[in-house]
Amino acid sequence: MSEHPRSLIGKLIQDLVQQRDELKLDLHLGTQEAKEQWEKLEDKLFQLRQRFQPAQEAAEDSAEQVWDALKLLAGEVKDGFDRVRKSL
Numbered sequence: 001m002s003e004h005p006r007s008l009i010g011k012l013i014q015d016l017v018q019q020r021d022e023l024k025l026d027l028h029l030g031t032q033e034a035k036e037q038w039e040k041l042e043d044k045l046f047q048l049r050q051r052f053q054p055a056q057e058a059a060e061d062s063a064e065q066v067w068d069a070l071k072l073l074a075g076e077v078k079d080g081f082d083r084v085r086k087s088l
Contacts, residue, residue, distance in 0.1 A: 005064075005067040006055075006056055006067075009052060009055075009067060009070050009071070009074070010052070012071075012074050013048060013049060013052055013074070016045060016048070016074060016077055016078060016081070017045070017049075019078075019081050020041070020042070020045060020081065023038070023081060023084055023085060023088075024038075026088050027084075027088075029088060030084070030087065030088045031087060033087065034084050034087045034088060037080060037083060037084050037087075038084055040080070041077055041080040041081060041084065044073060044076060044077050044080070045077050047073065048070065048073050048074055048077060051069075051070060051073070052070060055067070055070060
């Protein structure tokens with residue numbers, strides 16, 4: 001049986017926060033461009049975390065669309081972290 005989307009998104013957010021914390025340690029060695037990218041990603045991760053809480057309480061009939069939007073935003077954050085990691 002597959003995991004519920006809420007559980008998957010919750011785990012994804014935890015993983016992104018962990019990645020953020022690991023990258024934050026390396027950022028002091030990075031370029032200004034990487035730091036600017038970092039600031040944008042911090043904002044997106046904040047948005048993701050803020051949107052996740054109300055989404056957990058959303059009605060099941062609209063949940064699929066909400067989860068799709070959250071997965072898209074999470075994917076953007078993950079891709080951004082990958083770009084920052086590559087630039088360091």
